[in-house]
Amino acid sequence: MRNRLWIVCALLLTVASLAYATDFAVIVHPSNPVRAMTLAELGKIFRGKSVTWPTGRNITLVLREPSQPAMKFVIDKILGIDQEGGKAILTDASRKSASPVVFVPADEDVVKAVEASPGALGIVDVYNITGGVKVIHIDDKQPFDPGYVLKGH
């Protein structure tokens, strides 16, 4: 019977559903005291301009491969440039020691890496987060909030 109800739900969109399907979550290790940052601050981390957390620990970015479709949106929103430009910034050899970027194949790998690394910052589809990471607010909003900046189409 759910078949008919599925159609009603997914096609008619007359549901009190509370979420979009593709919000991206910015995640850190639970021990990281940071609870929020601005999109501009996140952009600085992406560009390698901010390299440490307030605690002094180095920031390690953990991301999916920049050529993946999901990263197009992330790069556009955070860096305001196209995927190729973003890839060039994120893979710039000069930033390796100060603000390393680790690329992994899938969201699950991003989550595992952030769970294991107190200095890590990752970005994943919010539906892949676990209790082993902390989702931080961006511009005072978190995924599913109206106006959240990393809300995908």
Add this chain to the structure above:
Amino acid sequence: MKLIERGLIVFLMLGGAAGAVQAQSKRQSPAKQGSNFVAAKDNVPVKLDTIPVTTKSADARHYYELGMLDYEDLLLIDQGVEYLRQAVKADPHFALGHAMLAFATFDPAESYKHRGLAKQYMAGAAPDERLQIRWLNGAKDGQIVPAIAAMNDLLAKYPNDKQFANTVAAWLCTAEQAYDRGAVILERVLQRDPEYAPALNDLAYCYALGGRAQLAPPLMDRYVAALPNQPNPQDSYAEISRMMGNFEAALEHYNRSLKMDPSFTASQVGLATTYALMGEQERARTEYLNAMSMTKDQPTIMNYNLLRAMTYFRENHIEEGRKAYAELAAEAHKKDFTVQEAEAHRAMALFNPDVKGAFHDLDAARAALAHAHVLSAGDRNTELAQILQTRAYLAARSVNLEEAKAALGPLSEMAQSSRSNVVQQAYHSANGAVLLLEGMYADAVSELQYDPRNPLSLQLLSEAEIKAGEPGPGHEILVKLAGINDERIETAFVVPQVRAALKAAPGSPAQPAATQPAAPAQPAAALTSEIKAPPRSSGFRGGPLD
């Protein structure tokens, strides 16, 4: 579906729940379902590979098992909810029972009450059971981020709890529209148990709704084979077939379902709608009447009547359609069926050839909400958002910026505070309509892309793409639109126009629909009337929503 509140889907729910009750058949022993209850006497889990369930009452445990079996495995939704009610009655301190009831019920007040009780008694539950309560409650009360974290932790810890995984995936693929994540979970369930029927059904829908419809029929074959004497697999197969434009197969499966169970109302309504989509409106009306005779539930009968009235618009009998809808609006008003009353007026607006008259129809729809006696704020906002979105759409079609802005204003306010998908998407759609009228085509595209499943928004999106200098994507959207086969009023209005326009376009590719009913009358400047074939081909991709 289980997350849908009854009031919000009353218009087009089509008696699914009633059909579910009627379709109830042989029930397996709950003991075979792999539950993991903790009895008060021994306090030892029966099984270690499913999430624990703590209750002090053997009766509560029994009813909970029956409830989950009906609700999740047999998809007998109403019956399942009733068992869950009995479970918490047998053990008022049964935290997970309260949370599951709150998750499953269509009654917002009941849901709110039992979420509170689940929190109140949560301390008595096992740690992982508390995680499940956190997911169930969070999914309903908007605490989605911690809910997802709890959900994924449980999925990792209990990979063999297929009932939980199936419940989660169904939520992801319906309420959340997170089709990829839902499909991954269901694929894992089926790797462990290839014949687990609920997952076969749900994965087929997850694929179909997520744009991979071509993967659904093989799953339907397996679902039918797993439950050869049940009507629901046939009904599912019919619905999937219809979504893909294979109307003959849909009719065949609906008829098989009805042969197994002549009281399976969902299949009777499915049969009627399939005839409507095929352009056989007289036959559709007869079949809708048959469906009405199968239920005594008054809101359900009203819903079927609204679908029946739509058949007049489908065949361009505008006056007869308006007369039928006006009578239904009056009847709905008398019976306090507020959403149906508003929807009747909204339907009249969409098909009104006179745009000023259409705005008056929308005024009437809004007025219906104003004098509602029994409508929650959430239900009201949902319906109001759809009315305003329709207004913005009609304003865009009639090139009336002032009207579009007037519709956008209240939607903008609503979107500031509401997380509702309906409200958010209606806002983006209306904003896209305004931007389109202001000539800001790229921005309009960006906004309209937030509402990718509404034919009204898709039609505007196509126009915005074309005007932004992207005829290829614009044409692809039209082809996608032309492949939609469902019972929404928006589909009935937009899709025939698009099919006609595609057919008329020079050098247009093959038409995707198996049958193409007549296009409805145009109330204003038809956005698709000047469609030209794009400079490059964009093949039809098979699924209705891909």
